[in-house]
Amino acid sequence: xxxxxxxxxxxxxxxxxxxxxxxxxxxxxxxxxxxxxxxxxxxxxxxxxxxxxxxxxxxxxxxxxxxxxxxxxxxxxxxxxxxxxxxxxxxxxxxxxxxxxxxxxxxxxxxxxxxxxxxxxxxxxxxxxxxxxxxxxxxxxxxxxxxxxxxxxxxxxxxxxxxxxxxxxxxxxxxxxxxxxxxxxxxxxxxxxxxxxxxxxxxxxxxxxxxxxxxxxxxxxxxxxxxxxxxxxxxxxxxxxxxxxxxxxxxxxxxxxxxxxxxxxxxxxxxxxxxxxxxxxxxxxxxxxxxxxxxxxxxxxxxxxxxxxxxxxxxxxxxxxxxxxxxxxxxxxxxxxxxxxxxxxxxxxxxxxxxxxxxxxxxxxxxxxxxxxxxxxxxxxxxxxxxxxxxxxxxxxxxxxxxxxxxxxxxxxxxxxxx
Numbered sequence: 298x299x300x301x302x303x304x305x306x307x308x309x310x311x312x313x314x315x316x317x318x319x320x321x322x323x324x325x326x327x328x329x330x331x332x333x334x335x336x337x338x339x340x341x342x343x344x345x346x347x348x349x350x351x352x353x354x355x356x357x358x359x360x361x362x363x364x365x366x367x368x369x370x371x372x373x374x375x376x377x378x379x380x381x382x383x384x385x386x387x388x389x390x391x392x393x394x395x396x397x398x399x400x401x402x403x404x405x406x407x408x409x410x411x412x413x414x415x416x417x418x419x420x421x422x423x424x425x426x427x428x429x430x431x432x433x434x435x436x437x438x439x440x441x442x443x444x445x446x447x448x449x450x451x452x453x454x455x456x457x458x459x460x461x462x463x464x465x466x467x468x469x470x471x472x473x474x475x476x477x478x479x480x481x482x483x484x485x486x487x488x489x490x491x492x493x494x495x496x497x498x499x500x501x502x503x504x505x506x507x508x509x510x511x512x513x514x515x516x517x518x519x520x521x522x523x524x525x526x527x528x529x530x531x532x533x534x535x536x537x538x539x540x541x542x543x544x545x546x547x548x549x550x551x552x553x554x555x556x557x558x559x560x561x562x563x564x565x566x567x568x569x570x571x572x573x574x575x576x577x578x579x580x581x582x583x584x585x586x587x588x589x590x591x592x593x594x595x596x597x598x599x600x601x602x603x604x605x606x607x608x609x610x611x612x613x614x615x616x617x618x619x620x621x622x623x624x625x626x627x628x629x630x631x632x633x634x635x636x637x638x639x640x641x642x643x644x645x646x647x648x649x650x651x652x653x654x655x656x657x658x659x660x661x662x663x664x665x666x667x668x669x670x671x672x673x674x675x676x677x678x679x680x681x682x683x684x685x686x687x688x689x690x691x692x693x694x695x696x697x698x699x700x701x702x703x704x705x706x707x708x709x710x711x712x713x714x715x716x
Contacts, residue, residue: 567609569649
């Protein structure tokens with residue numbers, strides 16, 4: 298008879314290390330986390346704002362994260378990964394409704410994004426899994442089958458390949474070499490020149506050109522001075538495409554601890570509850586760096602001008618080095634998004650629908666960024682956006698989507714005019 302897991306050991310595996318951080322247990326139907334005594338003695342502060350080192354236990358407060366506290370909720374997947382898990386549990390287990398969040402972490406095991414791992418690690422019910430021969434085309438077709446509600450005979454493989462990352466769109470974790478175009482879903486491959494990448498596919502009913510648009514946005518982000526990782530657009534035939542980006546939670550084959558803004562502040566990212574000033578103050582508190590604050594401001598400006606209104610608190614992250622020093626992560630999920638009812642998830646000094654240059658300059662002032670510097674950042678990003686309006690016309694973006702993007706960015710540029 299099935300017995301839900303009642304205790305999980307949580308390990309830190311950053312930069313080749315492996316140490317027990319603490320244990321997660323079930324207190325009734327809610328998970329309870331406690332730091333290990335040895336970690337309390339000399340361990341790193343992995344979540345210093347809401348989960349500083351202490352002997353007292355921590356309890357999560359958000360049902361949307363299965364009541365995991367912020368440090369651990371970052372390891373749970375979102376829409377796509379949860380969909381795969383739920384489908385797998387229903388297909389293979391008669392007791393699927395009894396699955397708890399500890400079971401989910403056990404299935405994630407050593408494959409979590411960032412540097413945390415979970416033991417005991419559950420295998421996929423003894424499934425005979427071979428992920429060596431999965432092409433992007435095969436993955437794209439399988440993903441669309443899952444999204445349309447159909448069954449799949451490679452469900453277990455999809456969980457291994459793409460069940461850990463966050464976000465709503467289907468994803469796959471691969472090794473990729475841009476120079477040779479070598480790509481494999483076998484993350485244990487010994488191809489020395491291949492680096493860990495994350496591949497994103499269109500969501501259900503999305504045109505394949507959304508991947509091309511995200512690739513163009515990534516190019517623009519780099520031109521605008523943002524820390525954008527290596528990226529690539531994959532055209533997979535008439536119906537399918539993908540966007541790939543090099544992972545920043547892996548460095549020289551070692552794991553790097555990362556923490557989203559939502560996890561760091563232990564908030565529900567689905568509910569708009571933060572503004573950009575709170576974000577920049579968090580950047581300053583954690584990094585102690587004026588350069589990082591200005592980089593965070595540049596990110597805000599880009600989101601405003603390029604109409605990325607999916608700017609919720611899981612789309613901003615920090616990373617920690619071996620000595621425990623924090624920095625901003627590279628940017629990610631920079632996509633055109635019209636927002637819920639036309640609003641940004643994070644407002645700019647009170648304005649979430651149509652932020653202007655004045656709102657951005659006020660944000661800079663409150664964040665202790667010199668006005669001259671802020672003006673220069675806004676002007677640089679606006680100049681890149683002007684170039685983008687020409688560039689997008691040279692690419693085969695779905696006409697309706699292209700027209701909407703151009704319309705909204707032009708309107709945003711008009712609001713950036715000197716006031």
